[in-house]
Amino acid sequence: MSKKIWVSVIAIIVIIIGIVGYTVKGYSQKSNVITLGSVTSDADIWRHLAKSDEAKKLNLNIQVKEFTDGLTLNKATAEGQVDVNAFQSYSYFQAFNKDSKDGKLAALGTTYLEPLGIYSTKYRSVRDIPDGATIAIARDLADEARGLKLLEDAGLIALDKDVGALDGLEKIKSNSHHFKFKEIDDTTGGRLLHDNGVDAVLISNSVSQAAGLNVLKDAIYYEHINNHTSSNVNIIVTAAKNKNNKTYKKLVTLYRAKASQQYIDKKYHGTKTEVIKPISYLKGE
Secondary structure (H helix, E strand, C coil): CHHHHHHHHHHHHHHHHHHHHHHHHHHHHHEEEEEEEEEEEHHHHEEEEEEECCHHHCCCEEECCCCCCCHHHHHHHHCCCCCCCEEEEHHHHHHHHHCCCCCCCCEEEEEEECCEEECCCCCCHHHHHHCCEEEEEECCCCHHHHHHHHHHHHHCCCCCEEEEEEEHHHHHEECCCCCEEEEHHHHHHHCCCCCCCCCCEECCCHHHHCCCCCCCHHHEECCCCCCCCCCEEEEEEEEEEHCCCHHHHHHHHCCCCCCCCCEEEHHHCCCCCEECCCCHHEEEE
């Protein structure tokens, strides 16, 4: 075989090796991508964390996919269209698993408690709210159940012992102050603060922030981390079959990193209270 032919053969081999190497590298990078589904402010947080030095140190390649509703996101996660999601409370997760026919989810770790607050422009304390007052509460079942538990924690009402994550006003056992309840779209809570026909409003943290409010400063009562609110702690979840995935569990480490928490605390003015608890705490174990 002539020298020219040998040179040509070697050149072709080098090109083939290069193409194969590039393809394998590209496939490897793609296969290592974690698709993380989220919504609203949580999606913003994870887009930031995905680009952080901490993510690089943990060798995490995260692609954030934003959804507009939690049910669709949970179904996509259970079916494997999304690897991991971060947006929901433990109680929402439990309710989904109970009713789901699309597969089950597993919790990887805790992230934060975003306090639900009771707000009023008329009264400075929940003790000042008079008998017969009108209290606005979200009509969405998950938010309504959470709001009712907060009202009970504040000493305003008493609920049945078996109240669940998706129960509503029918679970009020005692309403000794004869409060009237106005069921509302949660997103309108900020505007209702200035409605003369409403004495107090329960507003979620994301909505209160949009209205220029800080739950820690402006609410007359809000959730704290205790056994009454453990089910409202937000978590990172994946499909049940991936519950022991070590790479996915690194996302919990990333979220809890000091630099990550400094960013979250500054951006959301301390209203996403970090919760470093095992999942067993949420289960009441």
